[in-house]
Amino acid sequence: MATTMSLGSQIQSVYPNLTKSEKKVATYIMKHIDDIAAQTLAQMSKTARVGEATIMRFIYKLGYENIAQFKISVVRENVVNHESNDNDESPEAYAKKVFKLMNDTIQANADQDIQRIADLIDQASHIYFFGNGTSGYGAEVAAYRFFRAGVSCEAITDIHMMAMKSALVREDELVIAISQSGDNSDMVHAAKRVKKNHCPLITISGRSLSPLSSYGDINLFHAPISFSDRTYYGGMLGIIIQEFLLEMVFNAYSQKDPERIDEIQRATTIATNLHHEGLKAKGDE
DSSP, X not given: OOTTSOHHHHHHHHGGGXXXXXXXXXXXXXXXXXXXXXXXXXXXXXXXXXXXXXXXXXXXXTTOSSHHHHHHHHHHHHHHHHHOOTTOOSHHHHHHHHHHHHHHHHXXXXXXXXXXXXXXXXXXXXXXXXXXTTHHHHHHHHHHHHHTTTOOEEEEOSHHHHHHHHHHOOTTSEEEEEESXXXXXXXXXXXXXXXXXXXXXXXXXXXXXXXXXXXOSEEEEOOOOOTTOGGGTTSHHHHHHHHHHHHHHHHHHHTTSHHHHHHHHHHHHHHHHHHHHHHHHHHHO
C-alpha cells in the first residue's frame, strides 16, 4: 500500500488486523495527532504506555520504512484536518470527502497492478464479479460496464449462487471478488474454492490485511469507509468509492484496444436505442 494514502485511511485499512497493543498505538496516535510530530519514539512509548518495538511494528504495517517517513505523513494529516470541518454536512463538504477518498484510492494502488488486471480480463474466457450486500451494487455495475464493452461476464450477488459458481470455475476464467471489509465469510469461503480450482482471483476491498486479500493473485484497495461515519450508514459513500476503483480498471482495459471497444459500445448503444424506439412506436399505435 502506498504511503501517500492519507494517514487516517491507512490506519482504518489495517486496524481490524492489528494486535491489541498495536490498536492501542493506533488509538493513541489518532487522539494525539497534533502532538505526535514533535515527540520522540521514547516519548511516544512512555505516553502511549506501549513498547518502542510495538510502535515500530505498527509503523511498518502502515507501509513506512522508518519513523521519519511516518512523521511526515502526520504533519500532512494535520494540515488536512485543520483545513476541513468535520461538522460540515453540506453537499460541498461531502464532495470534498468523496474527492479525498478517490485520491487515497488512486495512491493505494500501483499502476502495474491495474494493468495486470486489464491483461487478465483480456485473456479470460469469462469473468465473474462476486459481491453481496452493498458490494453487490459494485459487482452489478462493473458487469454491466464490461459487458457493454464486449467482455463475457456476469455479476454474482446471491450467496448460494456464489458458492456454486466458485465451486465450478475454470482455470481459463477470472473472478473479481468485491468486499468493503474483506472479511465477509461467504466471500472468503468462495475465494478459497476459487483458488482450489486454480482460477485467477482479483480482490477489491477497503482493508489491506483482510482475510480475503490473502487469497488474491492481485489485490486492489479502495480507501476504507469508517463504520462510525454517518455518511456510511446508507452505503452510498462506499459504493461510490468501489465503483471508482472498478472504473480505473475499466479505463485500463479500454485502452488496450480502444477502437474495437468503442465500436462494440456503439453497437450496444444503437441496440438499446432501437429497442426504446420500438417500444415508443408501439405505444403510439
